[in-house]
Amino acid sequence: MSRDVAIAGVGMHPWGKWGKNFVEYGVVAARAALADAGIPWPDVDLIVGGETVRNGYGGYVAGATFAQALGWNGARVATSYAACATGAQALDTARARILAGMSEVALVVGADTTPKGFLAPNAGERWDDPDWLRFRLLGMTNPAYFALYARRRMDLYGATSEDFAQVKVKNAKHGLSNPNARYRKEVAAHEVLESAIVADPLHLLDICATSDGAAAVVLCSVEYAQKLAQKHGSGDLVRIKAISTVTPTFPNTIIDMPLMSTDSSAVAGVPERTFKESIGDAAYEEAGISPEDVDVAEVYDLSTALELDWIEDLSLCKRGEAEQLLRSGDTTIGGRIPVNPSGGLACFGEAVPAQALAQVCELTWQLRGQAEGRQVEGARVGITANQGLFGHGSSVIVAR
Amino acid sequence: MSRDVAIAGVGMHPWGKWGKNFVEYGVVAARAALADAGIPWPDVDLIVGGETVRNGYGGYVAGATFAQALGWNGARVATSYAACATGAQALDTARARILAGMSEVALVVGADTTPKGFLAPNAGERWDDPDWLRFRLLGMTNPAYFALYARRRMDLYGATSEDFAQVKVKNAKHGLSNPNARYRKEVAAHEVLESAIVADPLHLLDICATSDGAAAVVLCSVEYAQKLAQKHGSGDLVRIKAISTVTPTFPNTIIDMPLMSTDSSAVAGVPERTFKESIGDAAYEEAGISPEDVDVAEVYDLSTALELDWIEDLSLCKRGEAEQLLRSGDTTIGGRIPVNPSGGLACFGEAVPAQALAQVCELTWQLRGQAEGRQVEGARVGITANQGLFGHGSSVIVAR
Amino acid sequence: MTATPAIDGWFTTGDAPALLGSKCTTCGTVFFPKTTGFCKNPACSGEEFTETELSRRGRVWSYTDAQYQPPAPYIPASDPYVPFALAAVEIPEGLVVLGQLAAGFGVADIKVGDEVELVVETSYVDETGERSIWKWRPVSVEPVETTGGAQ
């Protein structure tokens, strides 16, 4: 039995700070994806929403909210949440129903509006909520976690602030002509290094902003896509080969938001792979490919340094060698394994439930050869990776 | 291809007001379900959490929260939200991965702690959130919606307050010896009628309370269950035949929480079925059975009168005839079609993400003949129905 | 009527107040509250709407009251709290719209199918002064002589 589903269409609402309701962004992205697929909304029999937890009740039931905004059509509905991995989780839910033969055409939508400044927990006193406690007891913000990882790269592998700045320089260049990117401006290394330090060693320009944005993906069975291709005459089919949504294996030994401690490895032993390594590993296994087969990657650059971590977590190079890959230009478009040709979070800013879907949109455009001004020539296999919180993370492999 | 999955095990944490964290309830229910299935936690390869939106970040990522509390085992994870239909949505996500051959054993868990009094929206001013607006502009609480439906039954079908009270009397009697029920005490009709009116015509005792509680279901492929049965020597397999998670079809003509208006039917015409009718209809169609095949039903009695609506929405009798069914004792255990043998929400109180799973637990016990003190003799087919908000609702059909 | 509407653009005031909806210029479907963007009739691809005043009269679909004070963000009209009644009203445009019953009317004053008319009354007072909201007023009966909305 084939485990593939086809990506029939993709679409976005441009990232930015537009001051509108998340529903509007989601509907624009959904309509764009449906138009791209050539599938009318009434033909969609499953809609899966990526939940947003900062937009009232409508955000909690995002799937139904988008269904209503598009016009109730009787489709099945689901809403998924998995922090930054939300979009991939929603894709997985849609894929499973298609592969089970219970749905034929699924629309997956994620959209968000995001507040300014640090992401902070919801109001109230919650002494049993680790996300609240880390702020109250330690003042431990999200950038502080990113900074721990960055500093460790410096002390262990000789990474420098200049390396981190070069990630930003590269991604800014990649995103220059991406019509959906929020920031489309070259950035010089010295600008990064001269920006204020937020959490040592990370500067303001090392850390991604938060944005309004939306992305949508139309999935269908391979058979349905082939029928559609006969009708619309489209070419090579882009397929989802894997969606990894694994949890950690005890003990989870790398400190992760929002926790203040790790599990102990003293009794259970150190697991063969870190959690983030296991995310990519499960994706490769499901897709039946190896890291050498990957032509292009979209990874979660919440910070510049984190992009380097992900490159190694996905086995695109050996541990401790990501700086070398960067310095040699191998992660730039035209290099051996271009990373974040879209411009990444550096150019988009983070819009939690949309981000993992936006990565899939980008890879779809790349694999179709439609990534104008940022095309990775001849790309046939792409991988995404997503940070999560609380044991979430994801990796999606697409291929044509 | 069979569309069935097997219910390998079910478990609950008793409903009540225990003052503990929702995670603890969920873990107790999960362990109970795993023990019932005879499946150790490390063999679970998918965990799906029913999200709770009132318990901090851990509640938003309930699947991962339960996975961590049970001990990270590397399983796939998902978290679903669909208001009161959350548990069924989570079941559907688990079922789809099993039917797609991507998971073998799935643990589905829902747990909640609930505040006292009316359910109110989260704090803040949100002029674009219908759930906030209905309170601000109209003072429209949840019981007020239930009351609209109740009053309509009275004016249209001649229902009386005494009828509504008799639903409570029946369910209180059903739940008397249910070890997981919160209220286990007979209630007399005059006690209902003498309790304060909350929203005319509904009295305090017509409306369900909110509770702490948890329920868990272990699903697996039919093949896996058969292997398990060889090992443990269990008998007839209880199977999930259908999970309906349809959205409304435009126009949605029945006013529903939290909206202040319906769609207009002037142009699109009145749909063949109301939304709630379509939920049951989709379940029957998926299961390939008809309402006459049903032996027992668990429906969402947020109010006593709502049980009568659901009986008709599920086509267990004709529109306007549910009072007659009730009066003749047909919905009592021993009658033609016992409704809420568990005692229903009347005895449990509502624990949003657990409720739809609790219904499935009850039907499993009923179909196995293990519903001590409340057994519907010879039950082979059961159906559930769930209220939702925002176009959510669900119906699950189980059979052996 | 010196009170400011509790929400902008949802209804007109004056002698013959009316709810303000949107009408799709493509399929003619009416929406309340107003909608923008895409028409919610899935069979229609319209994206343009004109503002339209809804019929001021309709028939009661159902009704109830609020005998306990609703929680925030509801702002009570008075302290101590006085119960009020609510009705869901089907208007000729083919939709049902909720609203409180006009002051002085309770659930005893209406039945399913009765005719009601839209009025605008003061709802509550906040830091900006009196705020008004639409309400439904039974056409065939006079209000009883109490201050509250419930019987």
Added chain:
Amino acid sequence: MTATPAIDGWFTTGDAPALLGSKCTTCGTVFFPKTTGFCKNPACSGEEFTETELSRRGRVWSYTDAQYQPPAPYIPASDPYVPFALAAVEIPEGLVVLGQLAAGFGVADIKVGDEVELVVETSYVDETGERSIWKWRPVSVEPVETTGGAQ
């Protein structure tokens, strides 16, 4: 040390303060913060734990600082805000525990692998008075003469 711990039962105070964890009586795995219910080692079915003091010394896994004031529910130690440093420290029990660096120490004072020791210091003042929290203090260096935690 007159300050009250900012959170109950997470650490001891006095001359040789220590973090308080749980130790599974079945498999021996240590947890911090304390755990109850079921052992989180999925290979263990233990349900009983004893309270255990964690090692007071460990080695820096990584470190950073907070140059901008974190948002609420963080309560700043002073007004105006003074940055502080943070370290993730691996202790012999095989786990990593976050904490602020002791007052006077900044990111320039440590490297990955350096030894640090647990201390308890006043963290903030609330309506109940001074509240204390555990911090990590570098073993081999003296604090610099500033009031802040950052270099």
